Amino acid sequence: MNKINISILFLILVFACKDGQTPAEAVKQTTLEVSERPKTGVDYLAFGEPFDDEAVISHTALSEKYAGMAVADTVRTKFRATVTDVCKAKGCWMRLQLGEGREAMVRFKDYGFFVPKDIEGREVVVNGQAFVTQMSVEDQKHYARDGGLSEAEIAKITGPKKTFGFEADGVLLAKE
Structure with a gap:
């Protein structure tokens, strides 16, 4: 046997x-x-764990949820937003627009997958855990370097800040 x-x-x-x-x-x-998972008539490229695009909340609805959360609070959700920035090194993180100048920093569960590095301005649907955290100066500078900011801009980072985080186990990228 x-x-x-x-x-x-x-x-x-x-x-x-x-x-x-x-x-x-x-x-x-x-x-x-990458595979296709159309559910609501939109064609997507899918990364990470499979999920559908039904019962997705808007970026403004998530922004309202974040406003009521304290550091270390979490909520499981999926939301639709526009990519404002993505890791230029590997595609291992991205920032999504929440509105009113707010952004959510999205990382991928266990670094199990990455997204394309050229998706700024594109719409995505992410599935996972939303949370609020305090980001250290070192982490802010690390992400600023990954995002391609100049050393002068990085030098302006001097203190920790409250951030909106999201650990995605799956991402749907709307096809162009």
Whole structure:
């Protein structure tokens, strides 16, 4: 019985590692594959865990929820917003417009997936946990560098600030 299990595992790894990939590369590629999930008539590119675009709240509705939250509060939701900034290094985070000059900093659960680096101005739907946090000066400077800000702009960051965060387990990017 043990030999059968080992044989099956070997076959799975052989077929998963086509084109000379290692098992880890094959798993990562599967995780990052893009697929379509149209539900409400909008075509999307999907990243991360699958979800649909039904019962999505607006960015202004989420902004109102954030206004009533204290540091460390969380709420599970999915919302639609416009991307204002994205990590230029890997696409490992993005900022979404909430309105009235507010933004939500979106990171991806367990860094399990990334988004394209050229999606500023595009509409997305994100699914996950909204939370309020206090961002340190070091973290603000790190994200400012990733976002491509100049050293003069980064030097202006001098104190921690209350931020609206979001850990997304899935992202739907509206097709152009």
